[in-house]
Amino acid sequence: MVSVLLSLSVSRLGLWAAGLILVLGLLKLIRLLLRRQMLARAMESFPGPPTHWLFGHAQEIQQTGSLDKVVSWAHQFPYAHPLWLGQFLGFLNIYEPDYAKAVYSRGDPKAADVYDFFLQWIGKGLLVLHGPKWYEHRKLLTPGFHYDVLKPYVAVFTNSTHTMLDQWEEKAREGKSFDIFCDVGHMALDSLMKCTFGKGDSSLDHRDSSYHSAVRDLTLLMQERIDSFQYHNDFVYWLTPHGRRFLRACQAAHDHTDHVIRGRKAALKDEKEWEKIQSRRHLDFLDILLGARDENGIKLSDEDLRAEVDTFMFEGHDTTTSGICWFLYCMALYPEHQHRCREEVCKILGDRDSFQWDDLGKMTYLTMCIKESFRLYPPVPQVYRQLSKPVSFVDGRSLPAGSLISLHIYALHRNSAVWPDPEVFDPLRFSPENVATRHPFAFMPFSAGPRNCIGQQFAMNEMKVVTALCLLRFEFALDPLRPPIKMPQLVLRSKNGIHLHLKSLRPDSGK
């Protein structure tokens, strides 16, 4: 009797649960449909490429060559067009300087539909935060990129680069082309750990290498998640093998950052180390975070601390890795510019063997080439916002609050209305006279406005030191059998790596 009653109440409970799930599902669907209607209505005055009834534009976006597909859409639809990832997530995709200025000169928040995918990995650090807390953290961390803090980093970049170049001497002797992406990534992570996280002189250990490969997985998985509507819902995503792979990679990344924080906290307990830090005129990034107190003397919570460390660890090395690799690819592709950059850096160096801070300002041609490679191969190809208030564009069209914006930096940098012959590599586009006459929002590798890149000076210095040293040591040539295939994975990577032939320029290299 009891068991019959029990089975009856269990089955009734099951029915209730199923009913509840159905109602919740229906409510969610209604919310999604209403939002879709709002987003679609907001973009009514913007024509765009045809959309698939289920995937929107997601299929085109996921294919190889998607970046150039967007450039071709940009030719067809000047200024902007709707971009649908599935049926419920629609952005106005913009690639025109006045459009970019209308949105990016204001401080609208990041689009949560995309940036919330970061939370499991980098938490609410500077990249994702918004409002007063973002402002406080930005103010707190800005001194970590003061010019006096950046100066000694020139020597750190130099040492990490020499370690990589010594390994390249051996690879170059084999006479075969090789993929430079992974080596550059290790070098950039090594520099970052030494500059901003107080790592000693030791080179990367197995923990750092696991972190590096975890980031490679995470950026790939994140991009796939953004582009695949079936992964957008958290509940569904964590049940999929893709989601579980993402969680495992997050764990590997967190193990690394926790280790870095623990190590630094332990070092600070040592009085001598603390005195050494206090005697420095400017604190590094991790000193600032560990020493931060609010007006009531309360420290940064462990969660906030880890979010910032995770954010900077990723943003600070993967972006510069992409920048350096695509720059070296451009040098291999255009030997005449490679030659001119090398001549310039040789002249600056004279008979010295390493660069100093003052040298960086003299690398004018190299800097123009770096900017031209950022134009054609922007390390961060796309960024997203959600409008907190309506915006009106130059051509009279407008969008209401709540609309989603995707700034397609890659397409903006190839907009033929701004850049004549956009596919041509021409560093003189960045001569002072040409820059003076160009729209300030035509070139945005570091984004622009209040939410621009906090690390851009750090990044430019690193780019100059590393690339100058590379050009002094090697001649770079293409491997015609393995041209890179551009792939956005949060940063711009190549599906098949960047394979180059290197010829050592050291007089004793043949021995």
Ligand code: HEM
């Ligand atoms: C070539 C190298 C780099 C490029 C092209 C680059 C590009 C960018 C871009 C486009 C944004 C805006 C992102 C968005 O709106 O979603 C950004 C933000 C940011 N970058 Fe960079 N970045 C580079 C290097 C660095 C470095 C070296 C660091 C740190 C050491 C860094 C730290 C950050 C942080 C923390 C933000 C968020 C800033 C905020 O919202 O207040 N970046 N970066």
